[in-house]
Amino acid sequence: MPEISGFAFPNDIHVHWSLMIVMYPYITGFVAGSFIVTSLYHVFGRQEFKPIAKLSLAASFCFLLIAGMPLQLHLGHPERGIFVMITPHFTSAMAGFGLLYTTYLVIVALEVWFVWRQDIIEAARRARGLKRSLYKAMALWTYDSSPEAQEVDHKVITVLAGIGLPMACMLHGYVGFIFGAIKANPWWSTPLMPVIFLLSAAVSGIALLSVVYQVVSKLRRAPAEEPTVSALARWLWFFLILTITLELLEIIMLAYEKDESWHIISQLLTTRLEFSFITVQMIIGGMIPLILLGIVVMANKYMAPRLRNGLTVAASLLLLLQVFSMRWNVVIGGQLLSKSLRGLRSTYNPELFGREGVLMAIALFITPFVLMFLFDRLLPIHKAGEGAVPGEAKTGSAHV
Amino acid sequence: MEHSRHVFRIALVLVVAISAFVLLRTLFVPRTYGDYGPYRGGNVVEQAHVREPRHAGSDGCTSCHAKQAADRKTGGHKAVSCEVCHGPSGIHVQAGAVKGKMPVDRSYQLCARCHRKIEGRPEKFPQVVLDQHVPAALETGVCLQCHNPHSPKP
Numbered sequence: 001m002p003e004i005s006g007f008a009f010p011n012d013i014h015v016h017w018s019l020m021i022v023m024y025p026y027i028t029g030f031v032a033g034s035f036i037v038t039s040l041y042h043v044f045g046r047q048e049f050k051p052i053a054k055l056s057l058a059a060s061f062c063f064l065l066i067a068g069m070p071l072q073l074h075l076g077h078p079e080r081g082i083f084v085m086i087t088p089h090f091t092s093a094m095a096g097f098g099l100l101y102t103t104y105l106v107i108v109a110l111e112v113w114f115v116w117r118q119d120i121i122e123a124a125r126r127a128r129g130l131k132r133s134l135y136k137a138m139a140l141w142t143y144d145s146s147p148e149a150q151e152v153d154h155k156v157i158t159v160l161a162g163i164g165l166p167m168a169c170m171l172h173g174y175v176g177f178i179f180g181a182i183k184a185n186p187w188w189s190t191p192l193m194p195v196i197f198l199l200s201a202a203v204s205g206i207a208l209l210s211v212v213y214q215v216v217s218k219l220r221r222a223p224a225e226e227p228t229v230s231a232l233a234r235w236l237w238f239f240l241i242l243t244i245t246l247e248l249l250e251i252i253m254l255a256y257e258k259d260e261s262w263h264i265i266s267q268l269l270t271t272r273l274e275f276s277f278i279t280v281q282m283i284i285g286g287m288i289p290l291i292l293l294g295i296v297v298m299a300n301k302y303m304a305p306r307l308r309n310g311l312t313v314a315a316s317l318l319l320l321l322q323v324f325s326m327r328w329n330v331v332i333g334g335q336l337l338s339k340s341l342r343g344l345r346s347t348y349n350p351e352l353f354g355r356e357g358v359l360m361a362i363a364l365f366i367t368p369f370v371l372m373f374l375f376d377r378l379l380p381i382h383k384a385g386e387g388a389v390p391g392e393a394k395t396g397s398a399h400v
Numbered sequence: 401m402e403h404s405r406h407v408f409r410i411a412l413v414l415v416v417a418i419s420a421f422v423l424l425r426t427l428f429v430p431r432t433y434g435d436y437g438p439y440r441g442g443n444v445v446e447q448a449h450v451r452e453p454r455h456a457g458s459d460g461c462t463s464c465h466a467k468q469a470a471d472r473k474t475g476g477h478k479a480v481s482c483e484v485c486h487g488p489s490g491i492h493v494q495a496g497a498v499k500g501k502m503p504v505d506r507s508y509q510l511c512a513r514c515h516r517k518i519e520g521r522p523e524k525f526p527q528v529v530l531d532q533h534v535p536a537a538l539e540t541g542v543c544l545q546c547h548n549p550h551s552p553k554p
Contacts, residue, residue, distance in 0.1 A: 001509060007519040086425045089438040106414070113410060140409040148403040156407060343519060 006267075008343025015335045019350040020074040022331045023361050025175045025197060026324055028067050030368070032172035032198065033205010034060035035108070035164060040235070042111075042161035048231040054381050055216065056209050057115060060168075061108050062371035068101065069364060073355045093178045100174055104167045111160040113138075114153050116379040121145050172201045179330055186254075186261030186341070187268065187334040196246045196326075202239040204323040206232055207316035214313050220382060224309055230300050233312045237293035240319065244286050247326070264341045272336050272347050277329045285322025289315035454488035457481070461489065468550045475551025476526070485510060485549065508534070511543045 002013050037056040041049040049056075072081045088098030113120075121143050124135035176197025179188040210232045217224040251269070254262050269277050292315040296308055303311075332348050351357040375381070435441025461482045462469040472478055483489055491500045508530070517529045528534075534542055543549075 001512065001516075004516075004518050009520045010518050012520075082428065086428050087433060087438065091438055095438065110410065110414070117406065140406060140413065142406040142409055144403055144406060146403055149406065152404050152407060338520070340520060 002348075003346040004338075004343060005346075006264075006338070006343035007340050008338035008345060009340055012338045012340070012343075013345040015332060015345075015348040017331055017335060018074060018348075018356040019358065019361050020070040020356045022324070022327045023364050024067070024070040024074075025172075025201075025331070026204070026327045027063055027070065027364065027368070028172055028175050029197070029201035029204040029323060029327075030063040030208050031060050031067055031104075031205075032168040032201040033203065033207075034063065034209060035168040035205070036202050037206060037209055037232075037235075039161045039165040039168075042157055043165060046231065048225075048227040051225045051228045052209055052213050052232075054115060055213060056205075057108070057112060058372055058375050058379075058381050059209060059212065059368070060205075061112050062368040062375055064101075064105055064108055065371060066364065066367050068097075069367075071097075073360060073364075093174065093181055096174055100167070100171045104164070104171050107160055107164045107167055111157060111164060112379075114157045114160065117153055118145055118150065119379055119383075169198055173198050179334070182334075184339065185334050185337075186259075187265055187337060188330065190250060192246055192250050193330075196243065196250065199239055199243040199246060200323050200326055203236065203243050203319055206236045206239065207319040207323070210236065210312050210316040211320070214309055216382075222382075223305070226305055226308070229305075229308055229312055230296070233293055233296040233300075233308070233315075236312075236316065236319070237290070237297050240286075240290055240293060244282075244290060247281070247286075261341055264337050264344065267344060268333060268337050272344055273329050273333050276325045277333070280325040281322055281329055285318050285325055289318045289322065292318075452490075454490040455483050456489045456492070458483070460493065464493070471548065471550040475548070475553070477550065477552055506541045506544055508538055508540065508542050511547075511549070 004013055034056045037049060038053050038060060040046040041053040068081070071084075072078055075081050084095060085098040085102060087095075089095050117139070120135055120139045122145075124132060124139050124143065127135055173194040176194035179197075180190055180193025182188045210229070213228065213232070214224055254265055292311050296303065296311050296315070300308070336345050336347065338344065350361075353359060372381075430440040430442065432441035432443075433439070436444065458469070458472075458481045469482075472480075472482070485505070486502055487505075489502060492502050493499065512530060515527050517527045521527055530538060536542055536545075547553075
């Protein structure tokens, strides 16, 4: 039974939006963040991201496939989940999901097809039996791999990535909008919310790719490319600065304005969310990575690859924690304060088992990696031997 | 154009997929969707008819549970209907015969639902801070050791 302190309405103490609603923006954030990275190469021509352009597109696609799952698990009537896809409308923010998600999924799926088309054609030529039929069908029975056709692919990919980037931003911006547009709750209701969600999505996506890239490099016994690691660290630092600044600005605005909601929000931050906001989101997950990445960016040329990789991965892991705690503090924090703005309920502890429990959340986080593994089996993310150093597992630079 | 054949193929696939979606959508979207707003209009009528009233009211309890009913009339719970604590009794007795059992909730949470100290409640309403009020462990039946729920005294 939750404890109540202060003047809270008796019917005001239920956390309806559970851990799954924390996982929803967390997973959607990876989709948008990864797509930003792949677009940096495909749209903006940042060559340093070429080694992870495919990896980030695959990550975006795999996370996108399960982005609706947390919502589905949260529904009291899961069989009605399909209606958000087939009857989208604009009278509720949530009902826009169907349009945004479907459109974005089509764009990412198309981009995946064009990016991997040459590999599909090669596989269709090489494979035998049923596998050959599968790849032939995937190639849509056209096998034009001439330079002219590749040039067409390149143009189409640029257009798709160019459309996909604003779509990714809209998909995640709208997740922030869902909270930002709830005017009855002062902890949520701010136009900054979609922007903060979007920037932290970029942070989480780039942080995830920094970690995955290092792990994949280790597994492939191929050194992580120095320009790629440095660029990831640089962009991560850039987005982190913006995110932390906006997250702090939101609090500073509230504290400076001192309107009627500050009384309860200040209590919320210093009591119920003291650990998850101040300790995790701001210090462990915010300040420490800010310093670590600052060192990587500013002392980059003096740094040994091993140290650079280590610091970037350490900062990225902390940032994955930071973004999760940010989602937690927004979603759960907003439900701990009473509509009276004078009372708080005790903190929310999610169940371990059950469809909205901790184990389910862990399973949700692991699933996209399983999907990425299966994706790699079907459409190899790295070509065999690409960038690999035979018999050598150490990480380092290929461009020194 | 010669080297763009695959683009037309995938565009064709997309057109087929969109057409299939539109076709399937007509099958899945309920016929009365949108009658009143962005929801299934038929649901309004269904809910009005499907959900029969489950509450019988306090008068229905009196004939069999006369003692408890008499106790209630004189105590602090005289304004609280039986079904507030015991739940809906509409299918408990039908045509003079007991049809469904009514499990009795003796948990302290049931009492706490109204009597737990919350600042938002009216000041004169009887309410307690559970940890301070109950000297024993907070467990099922702990309130009933001192209070008669049918005729509670402060």
